[in-house]
Amino acid sequence: xxxxxxxxxxxxxxxxxxxxxxxxxxxxxxxxxxxxxxxxxxxxxxxxxxxxxxxxxxxxxxxxxxxxxxxxx
Amino acid sequence: xxxxxxxxxxxxxxxxxxxxxxxxxxxxxxxxxxxxxxxxxxxxxxxxxxxxxxxxxxxxxxxxxxxxxxxxxxxxxxxxxxxxxxxxxxxxxxxxxxxxxxxxxxxxxxxxxxxxxxxxxxxxxxxxxxxxxxxxxxxxxxxxxxxxxxxxxxxxxxxxxxxxxxxxxxxxxxxxxxxxxxxxxxxxxxxxxxxxxxxxxxxxxxxxxxxxxxxxxxxxxxxxxxxxxxxxxxxxxxxxxxxxxxxxxxxxxxxxxxxxxxxxxxxxxxxxxxxxxxxxxxxxxxxxxxxxxxxxxxxxxxxxxxxxxxxxxxxxx
Numbered sequence: 106x107x108x109x110x111x112x113x114x115x116x117x118x119x120x121x122x123x124x125x126x127x128x129x130x131x132x133x134x135x136x137x138x139x140x141x142x143x144x145x146x147x148x149x150x151x152x153x154x155x156x157x158x159x160x161x162x163x164x165x166x167x168x169x170x171x172x173x174x175x176x177x178x
Numbered sequence: 179x180x181x182x183x184x185x186x187x188x189x190x191x192x193x194x195x196x197x198x199x200x201x202x203x204x205x206x207x208x209x210x211x212x213x214x215x216x217x218x219x220x221x222x223x224x225x226x227x228x229x230x231x232x233x234x235x236x237x238x239x240x241x242x243x244x245x246x247x248x249x250x251x252x253x254x255x256x257x258x259x260x261x262x263x264x265x266x267x268x269x270x271x272x273x274x275x276x277x278x279x280x281x282x283x284x285x286x287x288x289x290x291x292x293x294x295x296x297x298x299x300x301x302x303x304x305x306x307x308x309x310x311x312x313x314x315x316x317x318x319x320x321x322x323x324x325x326x327x328x329x330x331x332x333x334x335x336x337x338x339x340x341x342x343x344x345x346x347x348x349x350x351x352x353x354x355x356x357x358x359x360x361x362x363x364x365x366x367x368x369x370x371x372x373x374x375x376x377x378x379x380x381x382x383x384x385x386x387x388x389x390x391x392x393x394x395x396x397x398x399x400x401x402x403x404x405x406x407x408x409x410x411x412x413x414x415x416x417x418x419x420x421x422x423x424x425x426x427x428x429x430x431x432x433x434x435x436x437x438x439x440x441x442x443x444x445x446x447x448x449x450x451x452x453x454x455x456x457x458x459x460x461x462x463x464x465x466x467x468x469x470x471x472x473x474x475x476x477x478x479x480x481x482x483x484x485x486x487x488x489x490x491x492x493x494x495x
Contacts, residue, residue, distance in 0.1 A: 146302075
């Protein structure tokens with residue numbers, strides 16, 4: 106599941122605990138900016154071996170995970 | 179003579195772009211830079227389609243329709259959609275972007291025949307945008323004026339060059355031939371300058387703004403706006419000092435802080451308001467000491483760069 110993978114990557118990126126990240130956690134709460142987000146998506150791409158087109162802004166981790174899932178579908 | 183693939187890509191004599199500075203980079207300045215052999219860029223800033231169309235027409239008129247020029251689309255602008263469309267409709271030769279991810283417009287721009295060159299401030303953004311069909315990447319370090327990222331040009335350029343096969347244009351902290359030569363050594367094939375062109379005779383920014391740039395020293399700029407998530411580099415004026423203090427004052431809300439800065443760039447560029455204006459400038463302002471025509475500037479910069487690049491060989495034993 107993309108969300109779980111995303112949470113792991115975020116946790117590693119910010120040095121936090123993946124278990125504390127929910128679908129409703131906002132990037133703002135995590136102190137993560139748009140550049141961090143792009144970097145994490147690129148990391149996810151590498152791990153899943155896909156190319157994702159990133160458009161628009163995402164407020165929560167769940168939103169981004171859902172967007173990526175829709176792109177993979 | 180200095181020639182790089184960027185010259186052929188855009189159809190210019192010298193691999194130099196003039197940065198799209200809001201309220202400053204109009205059709206007149208862009209035309210002067212393009213006529214001087216570089217690439218002039220009109221800033222679409224926060225203005226609407228009508229404004230941009232007017233400036234494009236002005237640039238075409240002043241270059242006799244014979245020189246390429248660019249338009250910078252500020253993606254955070256409320257008019258981003260309509261000015262993005264104008265740039266395509268008008269078949270602007272080069273489109274650069276700032277303040278965000280331009281992915282959703284790229285297809286439309288490529289169809290219009292434009293060369294698209296997004297500005298990035300991180301390696302991941304460079305990687306992401308390199309595969310979208312763009313022609314070059316403008317990598318800007320935080321030495322620059324206006325909205326800035328954390329990384330310096332020295333650190334950013336080689337790392338961006340490592341992840342893309344596209345030509346990289348270095349921006350931030352470059353004002354003379356030494357900066358150009360250094361950028362090339364880091365792997366860039368072109369440069370983009372903003373602050374130096376503020377002192378161009380053809381730049382119509384308010385006299386007070388120009389004078390402040392000409393008088394600036396190495397420590398004249400600072401960044402504010404971190405609290406709101408949009409750090410901006412500008413000259414340290416009484417207003418900016420007060421703003422910086424307010425950022426640390428928790429009794430002042432984010433909304434109040436936002437209101438404090440609203441409209442201050444226009445006040446600086448158009449009214450020359452030394453009290454309430456925000457005078458955006460790069461760290462390199464301390465090296466901008468004389469007014470010249472844009473053409474003279476470009477010539478001087480590249481004559482100097484050529485001497486330095488040839489001289490670099492002296493250290494290789």
